[in-house]
Amino acid sequence: MVVAAALLAIPVVGLLWVDSYARVEPTLAGFPFFIWYQFLWVFLCAGCTWAAHRVVLIARSGRKEPRR
Amino acid sequence: MTGINVPALVVLVGLFLLVTVLGFWASNWRRGEHLASLDEWGLGGRTFGTWITWFLLGGDLYTAYTFVAVPAAMFALGSVAGFFAVPYTIILYPIIFVYMARLWSVSYRHGYVTAADFVRGRYGSKGLSLAVAITGILATMPYIALQLVGIQAVLEVVGLGGTGSVVAKDLPLFIAFALLAAYTYSAGLRAPAVIAFVKDALIYLVIIIAILYLPSKVGGWTHVFEAAQAKMTSLNAAGRPIGVFIPSAQAYWAYATLALGSALALFMYPHSITATLSSRSRNTIRHNATILPAYSFVLGLLALLGWVAIAAGTKPIGLDGVPNAQLVIPQLFEDSFPGWFAGVAFAAVAIGALVPAAIMSIAAANTFTRNIYREWIHPHATHAEEANCSKIVSLLVKGFALVFVLTLDKQNAINFQLLGGIWILQTFPAIVFGLYTRWFHRWGLLAGWVAGMVYGTITAYNVVNPATGNHFAGSLSLIPAVGQMGYIALTAFAINSIIAAVVTVLLSIVGIPNGHDETTKEDYFADEGDSRIEKRLESVPTLRH
Numbered sequence: 064m065v066v067a068a069a070l071l072a073i074p075v076v077g078l079l080w081v082d083s084y085a086r087v088e089p090t091l092a093g094f095p096f097f098i099w100y101q102f103l104w105v106f107l108c109a110g111c112t113w114a115a116h117r118v119v120l121i122a123r124s125g126r127k128e129p130r131r
Numbered sequence: 132m133t134g135i136n137v138p139a140l141v142v143l144v145g146l147f148l149l150v151t152v153l154g155f156w157a158s159n160w161r162r163g164e165h166l167a168s169l170d171e172w173g174l175g176g177r178t179f180g181t182w183i184t185w186f187l188l189g190g191d192l193y194t195a196y197t198f199v200a201v202p203a204a205m206f207a208l209g210s211v212a213g214f215f216a217v218p219y220t221i222i223l224y225p226i227i228f229v230y231m232a233r234l235w236s237v238s239y240r241h242g243y244v245t246a247a248d249f250v251r252g253r254y255g256s257k258g259l260s261l262a263v264a265i266t267g268i269l270a271t272m273p274y275i276a277l278q279l280v281g282i283q284a285v286l287e288v289v290g291l292g293g294t295g296s297v298v299a300k301d302l303p304l305f306i307a308f309a310l311l312a313a314y315t316y317s318a319g320l321r322a323p324a325v326i327a328f329v330k331d332a333l334i335y336l337v338i339i340i341a342i343l344y345l346p347s348k349v350g351g352w353t354h355v356f357e358a359a360q361a362k363m364t365s366l367n368a369a370g371r372p373i374g375v376f377i378p379s380a381q382a383y384w385a386y387a388t389l390a391l392g393s394a395l396a397l398f399m400y401p402h403s404i405t406a407t408l409s410s411r412s413r414n415t416i417r418h419n420a421t422i423l424p425a426y427s428f429v430l431g432l433l434a435l436l437g438w439v440a441i442a443a444g445t446k447p448i449g450l451d452g453v454p455n456a457q458l459v460i461p462q463l464f465e466d467s468f469p470g471w472f473a474g475v476a477f478a479a480v481a482i483g484a485l486v487p488a489a490i491m492s493i494a495a496a497n498t499f500t501r502n503i504y505r506e507w508i509h510p511h512a513t514h515a516e517e518a519n520c521s522k523i524v525s526l527l528v529k530g531f532a533l534v535f536v537l538t539l540d541k542q543n544a545i546n547f548q549l550l551g552g553i554w555i556l557q558t559f560p561a562i563v564f565g566l567y568t569r570w571f572h573r574w575g576l577l578a579g580w581v582a583g584m585v586y587g588t589i590t591a592y593n594v595v596n597p598a599t600g601n602h603f604a605g606s607l608s609l610i611p612a613v614g615q616m617g618y619i620a621l622t623a624f625a626i627n628s629i630i631a632a633v634v635t636v637l638l639s640i641v642g643i644p645n646g647h648d649e650t651t652k653e654d655y656f657a658d659e660g661d662s663r664i665e666k667r668l669e670s671v672p673t674l675r676h
Binding site: 075119 | 210214217221224225226228351353355356379383386387391414420422424425427428435
């Protein structure tokens, strides 16, 4: 459960820490860092949430079968 | 633009008729025993699986107003006003992953239909439940009205409405809403669930084509960002920059609190909770938290179209000749695409308004029925009476929204929606804290709610636009003790939580007992087909299922 909580906290902290990404450089295909970095987080966040989902299902499987 | 764009109008009307037929057909889709109960009419029988829930929630949360307002904010004011929607709708999902599954489980076991139902069961407090219910209804009403603003923006660019007599001006909007009201009345939550498929397909199609085609047409992404930067850093009449290209250090708090506050607030809205509870199982919610970010990506692209419009030199001017940033996206499409494709884009926005408007009116009606009608007016209402009450209230709610938009200045709807976002977050402690702990006292939570509501309302009122002198000029204000500008809702929420905790401690010292809790620990982990649920269903005669 600690692992799941950490996985869920990563995107929240990453995106609320605006100081870490409010800049133009490095640009990617013309996109300022500020823009493409946040788009990148869409995928990172989906990955983190998915991983947390798996972790919770595995942790719970001792008590009951995970459902799909 | 002059006159009516005929090809766009034909496509728009055609697609609109398609969803109308689908809406009426929906009453037979995955039909339960009968529609004469709130679980069937208002929650689609609680049978929706992962994919239907994905379309339904996507159609519900990413509203037409969002599609119009986010790019408009990017176009007019830049990234703090507009692009915060992207981190907001990303961090939303880890946040709801944590608590919405619990809310689903406890609601499944006890047959709760609304958040206020849960609060009633958890704290045994009619007063706290009423506060949550009223907040939900008040926050939802202007949101429905704003969906109409989204449809109006499209109709205006097509060339309908805006001028002429009152009847001719608003007739198209009136017809659209009457049809929506009719099929929502007959099919309940199944209608928006079916229409959401069309809506989302159209939205994805339109955005992807627009984002691939438009930037090359205006000179590439590099040019788009240069144009946006040039506009945002140029000075307005008062000698200050027009907007924000990349947030500077003073805007970090604003950007982060807007994202966090909005993310915490969104799933407190009745329409989000309705769509969540209509899903079949606990894991449906969590699956969806992992796949819903796809919509956030689209929303981000859409936000960038606001900057594409800057590079394209789009001039959003209403039929009354007054510049109106809200028209920027429809206008960009009309300028850049052949009429028929503009029609598809307009239909995407208009249908995009119908899905959330339907779900919001159902959710507000369910809340009224369960937490005001049955609680205070007619305690022994049968399932059929509850469903009937909800159906009628859903009509009244839509009628009210229509009158609101047609008779009052649009700015009122926008002001109220801003207030609604602040208000709805004040129900968070009672609902979400309650999902985890019974430590908070019901009167403490009520006191915190009052404090948050009062602080939020007064502070929002005191935000004055220096140029026009209008109140409710924005959602940012100085955060006490931090000394930075931040989202008012989040500050009010902090005050709310502190008051709730302090009053809880005081009441426990005095020894005033907390209310009766009808839920048990296992309720918060229950899942579809759980053997413990069957037992519970038999042993609890009060369960209304």
